[in-house]
Amino acid sequence: MAEDNRRDPQRIPRSAARALALPLAGQMALDWRLFQGREWLARNLALEIEQRRLFPWIAVCFGFGIILFFQAERPALWAPLGAFIACAAIAVLVRRSLVALAVMTGLAAAFGGFSAGVIRERSVAAPVLARMTIAPMTGFIEAVEDREAGKRLLLRVVEIKGLAEAERPQLVRVSVKKGEGLVAGQFIGGTARLLPPPQPAWPGGYDFARDAYFKGIGAVGSFTGAVRTLDPPRAPDWSLRLAAGIDEARNTLTHRIASAIGGSAGGVSAALVTGKRGLIGEPANDVLRSAGIYHIVSISGLHMVLAAGTFFWIARALLSLAPSLALLWPVKKISAVAAMIGATAYCIFSGSDVATERSLIMTLVMFGAILVDRPALSARNLAIAALIVLAREPEALLGPSFQMSFGAVAAMMALVPMMQRQRPEGQASSPLERGLRGIGQSVLGLITTTLVASFATAPFAAYHFQTLNPYGLIGNALALPLVSLVVMPSALLGVLAYPFGLDRPVWQLMGVAVSQVLDVSAWVGSFNGSTVVIPALSIAALALLSAALLVVALPASSLRWLALVPAGAGLALAATPSRVDVYVDRDGTGAAIRSRGGQLTLVGKTSDFVAEQWLRADGDGRSADDDSLRRDAHCDKAGCVVESAPQRHVAFVQDRAAFEEDCRRAAVVITRLKVPPTCGAPLVLDREALSTRGATTIRFEGDTLEIRSARKGSERLAWSGRPNIKAEDRPSQSPPRQTRPVPEQDLPEEEVSSGEPD
Known part of the structure; x- marks a missing residue:
């Protein structure tokens, strides 16, 4: 590096670039050199290059390609795939020119995202029911979820009378009013009322039909009469046996936790461990939503981080008890491996839902960085996790789970350097002062990160759910310490004690903490205006606010101030919604x-x-x-x-x-x-x-x-x-534009019987 600096006096040392690009809390004043134009831009771009902060924009370009795919109408695979290969080859040829390399890499990533969307759409293609059908149906139960009124089944269909194999859905989601004795793996039959997965209730609303397509679900409905257990025409394959075994184990543990605790706290506690939310009553759901902490019952980023962190802490603490191991073995890396294994097992047992899998990938990337001696939390690792998730499930980009989880993490990672404070040298402090300072910093960190995450996810919540929870900061600040320090460690300890039959006291301890969380939620939800319903954001407003979040989170230099432009425009559009008549x-x-x-x-x-x-x-x-x-x-x-x-x-x-x-x-x-x-x-x-x-x-x-x-x-x-x-016959002043609206949110059980999704 020193020799390079002598050859190029204009080159900025990486250490200096890091110091400039990651300002401390007291150095965040607006850089007035912004108005010097080209010089300011060149200096900050140099810092971005030194910090290798161009890489995260590859994930952004990849996502942009996926958005283009969802606007396309029956695209061919050869076109985007050929463009991806061509752009990648050109990028290699022009690699000596930084500008050309960046442009071609971005284009290659965009065409790669487009190609991933085409491949994913074709790989999950399956028949979808064309019209309402009432007919006898048989199939294997792949998953069972208890509801307040009956059960909901995911059925792997074998036969629907009157439908040819080419028209028969492979998976259907049906409800049963009386489902006693039904377990995953059984072969059942009965008369079912089936409907095609419903389209959005309004253009831009939640599109269950698209979600169902990517999950392989071709119909929804309910059994209209008795459901019979039949002898299977063939032995189930290994994938069905594995899925049924995991689902039955989850249901068994769910009922054990719920019965040990009882009441609403039992249903919420079971959902936190197994991901089965059917036992949570609607009043408890409303209380958690009004307090802005409903995210705790959806196994995703928070749970995966807490579970993996608990595994990591326990493994490192146990290994550190032996001085010889602590001194001679790479204890931190071994603990990271243990955390990765534990997080993977937790994901599988909790049902491997889409949100859980995305959180697992992100967690594995973070702990994998520890194994190769890289910072666990970095924009580069976040981009790698996003690329893996989107390459595997491009449709995830359109859902609130991906948007809110990655948006919150990106915003908090951008906040960390700003919160760093250097302690004056030579300043002595007593143990009491250090303890009080540590408690104060923990409280301040919790409040600040919750506030930042709330601001980062607010546009997505407003777009998908049309609600805001102004007191979510209070609810999270009061509930998350209980969840982090009592609920999740108890959940891990209970799962470990479960095979030995010693888990009941642990679940009861967990239930006490969850009851306190519900009490806090009820108190916060009782505030006037705890839930504010707002008009749906336009796609333009969401795009501008998302761009502002990216600009403030990904750069490491003063380029972050450019986020004020799209943020202002997005807020202006959000403040003046255009309502339909x-x-x-x-x-x-x-x-x-x-x-x-x-x-x-x-x-x-x-x-x-x-x-x-x-x-x-x-x-x-x-x-x-x-x-x-x-x-x-x-x-x-x-x-x-x-x-x-x-x-x-x-x-x-x-x-x-x-x-x-x-x-x-x-x-x-x-x-x-x-x-x-x-x-x-x-x-x-x-x-x-x-x-x-x-x-x-x-x-x-x-x-x-x-x-x-x-x-x-x-x-x-x-x-x-x-x-x-008629309207479709009239000439339009501008040609019709094909759009695919963005999903997604939880739907009530009663809509299954009426043709709506759950």
């Missing part, structure tokens, strides 16, 4: 129409789940059974009419007799019937149109309408008085 259900059974009073009015027979999706997207905190939701609709047996604006009526038709009048007076006609060709309404959404579009929204803008559909994308149409023209 009409929501139409995917099958035309109901709609929500904005009345002259400014609030949504429900018409038709929409399910409560769909209605609540519309209300949350509009920032409306009313429940689906609120009487005021139907107050402004003028209804009779033939349908309903809502006055959305002066001289602008929206008609919901349920009887053909209403077409003559409504087609003459209404600006928009919505029906699940087939509209007669003589209908002169400017815009018609009938059975034929909705079968093509899916769920649809309409926004009135002066003399134009903006129409967004789950399947056809976005259109802007001019008002027209010409009769017999």
Whole structure:
């Protein structure tokens, strides 16, 4: 390095670059050289190169390629794969030019992400049920989950009467009202009511159909009668036996924990250990959500870090008891291996859900860095973990679990250098002072990291769930110490004591701590405004806020200040949401129409789940059974009419007799019937149109309408008085754009029987 510096006096030593790129807490004032333009940019880019901080942007480019894939329509594999190979080859040829190398590497990563999406889509391809079917069905139970009312089964289908093999789904998710005696691995049969996995309730909403496709689930529904245990036509294969064995072990431990503790605390404790959340009652779910700590019952990053950290600490403590081992053996690396093995076993036993697997990959990368003497927490390791996760499951990028977990970790990793403080040399302190200082730093660290994680994940929570929990900082600050210091260590100790039959006292101790967590959650949730419902963010607002998070988290230099630009623009868009005026259900059974009073009015027979999706997207905190939701609709047996604006009526038709009048007076006609060709309404959404579009929204803008559909994308149409023209036949001012909305959130069990996902 010294010889290189003599040859190039302009080269910045890495140690100096590190010191400049990672400022301390007192050195975070705005660098006014920002306004010197090119000199400031060149200096900071040099620091980024010295710190090797360009590598994390490869993961960003990879993710951008995945986003492009989800905007594409039936792409071929050879095109992105060929472009990836070409860009990678060019990058090797131009490696002496840093700018050219960076550009070509970024393009190669983007085409690589696109290719990964195509490969993943084709690898999971399986038949999907085309229409509602009621027929006898047989299959092997792959997983069982207890619910408050019955059980939910994941069934590996063998036969559905009346469906050919090419049309028969491989996996279906069905509910059973009375499922006593049903366990994973059994071969069962019965009459089932099956529906295709439902499309989004509104364009931009949770797309269960896409999630189900990537999980191999081709239908959802319920058994309508008795379920019989039958003799299997063949022996189950090894994968089914393994999955069934793990699921049965999880269910056994779940019931043992729940019975040892009892009540809501028992269901939450069982979920923390096994990942089975079916025994958690809805009141407990609401309490945890209102306090902003529901994430503790979803086995993901927090649990994996605590579990792996506990394994690491125990192994290192035990090895350190022997001085010869501590001095001669690489105790830290051995402990890291033990933590990796323990985390992997925990992931398998907890069900290997998508979020858990992503957390495991990230944890393995972090502990793997210890084995090769690298920093465990670094932007490089985070990028490697993201690349592995996205290459394996590209669809994860669109889900809140990936976005919130990686966003929170990236933000906290960027915060760590800013929080570092150098203690003045020669300053003495007593043991009491050191202890108090340590406690104060721990409390400050918990509060600060919780605050940073809350800010980092807020845009994703607002986009996917349309809710914010302002008091989540208080809830997390009070609950996480109990979870970290009592609950998770008790969970590990209980699992170790379980084979010996000595686990009951441990579960009871864990239950006491979980009860305290629920009490804290109930107290925080009782605050006025603990849960704020906000209008759904636009994709543009989410993209800008995500870009701001990346810019503030990935650079190591003053380039972080550039995040103010997209953050300001994103917040401006979020503060001025553009609400839609009409929501139409995917099958035309109901709609929500904005009345002259400014609030949504429900018409038709929409399910409560769909209605609540519309209300949350509009920032409306009313429940689906609120009487005021139907107050402004003028209804009779033939349908309903809502006055959305002066001289602008929206008609919901349920009887053909209403077409003559409504087609003459209404600006928009919505029906699940087939509209007669003589209908002169400017815009018609009938059975034929909705079968093509899916769920649809309409926004009135002066003399134009903006129409967004789950399947056809976005259109802007001019008002027209010409009769017999349906929306899909009108010329649009801009061509339709294919979009695939972003998922995902937990859905209630009762929606399974009505065709909605769980």
